[in-house]
Amino acid sequence: MVLEKNAQGSELRNETRDVEKLPDGCPTLPSPLPAGKNLVTLSYQEPTTNQNGAPLTDLLYTTIYLGSLEKAQAIHVWTNNPRGGAFVIIRDFAVLPEMKLCVTATNWARKESVPTPLTQPTP
Numbered sequence: 001m002v003l004e005k006n007a008q009g010s011e012l013r014n015e016t017r018d019v020e021k022l023p024d025g026c027p028t029l030p031s032p033l034p035a036g037k038n039l040v041t042l043s044y045q046e047p048t049t050n051q052n053g054a055p056l057t058d059l060l061y062t063t064i065y066l067g068s069l070e071k072a073q074a075i076h077v078w079t080n081n082p083r084g085g086a087f088v089i090i091r092d093f094a095v096l097p098e099m100k101l102c103v104t105a106t107n108w109a110r111k112e113s114v115p116t117p118l119t120q121p122t123p
Contacts, residue, residue: 001086005077007042007093015076022067023115026102029095042093044116046084047105051113058108059084065104065115068096082108 005012042064048056059082064075077088084105095101102115 001081002089003046003077003080003086004089004091006091007075012075012077012090015078017074017076019065019067019072019074022065022072022100023102023104026065026067026100026115028098028100038094038096039092040095042090042101044088044103046079046081046086046088047113048083048085050107056082056084056107058082060106060108060110062088063104063106063112064090065100065102066095067100068098072100 044062046059046062050056059079061076061078064077066073066075077090080086104115105113
């Protein structure tokens, strides 16, 4: 199962909110992009178990947190399956120097997981 989105499209722009700060543990991306590149493809796997290791049955959405010195944002990516497991691909994702980036998962009771750092983006 694959969820493919475009960061420049209205669907994700409508799910983007400014936040006061990023969750604790949201790391700065490890290295800068090549000169002239500021759009990447972001991908991650939805979780399939909760923090106790039990199979998920109530995943509502994942949240991509991103921030720089100037601002922080949260983007909700709604799931198609409450059991999770989808491979999420977001194309044309704009990044800034010294950007922090992580993902959390939220269940139907609106309980949010701790952040998971993402690996190096691909230009």
